[in-house]
Amino acid sequence: MSLQDWLENGWLTEHRTSPREIAELLGIADRDLADCQAAELSPDWRLGIAYNAALQMATAALAAVGYRAAREAHHYRVIQSLTLTIGAKSSLVRQLHQFRKKRNISDYERAGAVSDQEAKEMLALAKALRHSVERWLRRNHPGLLKPG
Numbered sequence: 001m002s003l004q005d006w007l008e009n010g011w012l013t014e015h016r017t018s019p020r021e022i023a024e025l026l027g028i029a030d031r032d033l034a035d036c037q038a039a040e041l042s043p044d045w046r047l048g049i050a051y052n053a054a055l056q057m058a059t060a061a062l063a064a065v066g067y068r069a070a071r072e073a074h075h076y077r078v079i080q081s082l083t084l085t086i087g088a089k090s091s092l093v094r095q096l097h098q099f100r101k102k103r104n105i106s107d108y109e110r111a112g113a114v115s116d117q118e119a120k121e122m123l124a125l126a127k128a129l130r131h132s133v134e135r136w137l138r139r140n141h142p143g144l145l146k147p148g
Contacts (some may be wrong), residue, residue, distance in 0.1 A: 003067055003084050011070055011077050017063035022137070026061040027054040029130055036123055044106035046119035053104045054079075054096060054126040055084045057133040061085035064141045075100055082129075086136040095125060 006012045036049035058078045062069065062070055069077040079096045082088035099122045106113040138146055 001084075003065065003081070004082075006081075006127070009099070011073070012062075012067040012081075013070060015048075015063055015068035016066065017144065019144050019146050021063060022060050023146050025056045025063070026079065026130075026134070028058040029060075031125075033123070033126060034131060036126075041117045042112075043119040044111060047099065047114045047122045048103050048107060050119065050126040051096075051099050052074055052123040053123040054099075054129050057129045058082050058085075058096075061133050061136065064137060064144055071137070088129075088132070090116060092125070092129075092142075096129075099125070 003012060007014065010027045026145075030053075032053035036046045036053070038046075055075060056076060058081060059069075062078060062081045062085055069081070076097070079093060079100060082093055082096075085088060099118070102114055102118060134145075136138075
C-alpha cells in the first residue's frame with residue numbers, strides 16, 4: 001500500500017507542513033530524549049517519554065511528505081508510516097509497535113510493567129530514529145530544516 005492508498009482509506013489527511021512545524025516536532029523529540037534519561041524516573045516513564053520522542057520523529061516524517069494521521073489508530077498509523085516515508089525496515093516498525101503496546105500497558109493497566117532494560121532499549125531506538133529522520137529530511141526535504 002502507498003500513502004495515497006492510506007489517504008483514500010481515510011487513515012490520513014492531507015497536511016501542508018512548514019519549517020517551523022518540523023523544528024517544533026524535532027524540538028519535542030530532543031526534549032523527550034533528554035528528559036527520559038533522568039535517573040529518578042521509573043522505567044515506565046522513561047520508556048513512555050522515549051516512545052513519545054520516536055512518535056514525534058515519525059510524525060515529522062509523515063508531515064514532510066504532506067500527511068497527518070487520522071485520529072483512529074493514530075499511533076499505529078504514524079509508526080507504520082515509517083516504512084513509506086523514510087524507508088524504515090519492518091523490524092524497526094515491529095519493535096516500535098512492541099514498545100507502543102508496552103507503553104499502553106504501563107499507562108493504562110499496570111504500573112511496573114517496564115523493565116530498566118526495556119526503557120534503555122526504547123531510548124536507543126528513539127535516538128537512532130532521531131538520527132535517521134533528520135538524515136532523511138536533509139536528503140529529501142532540506143527546505144523544511146531550519147539552518148542552525
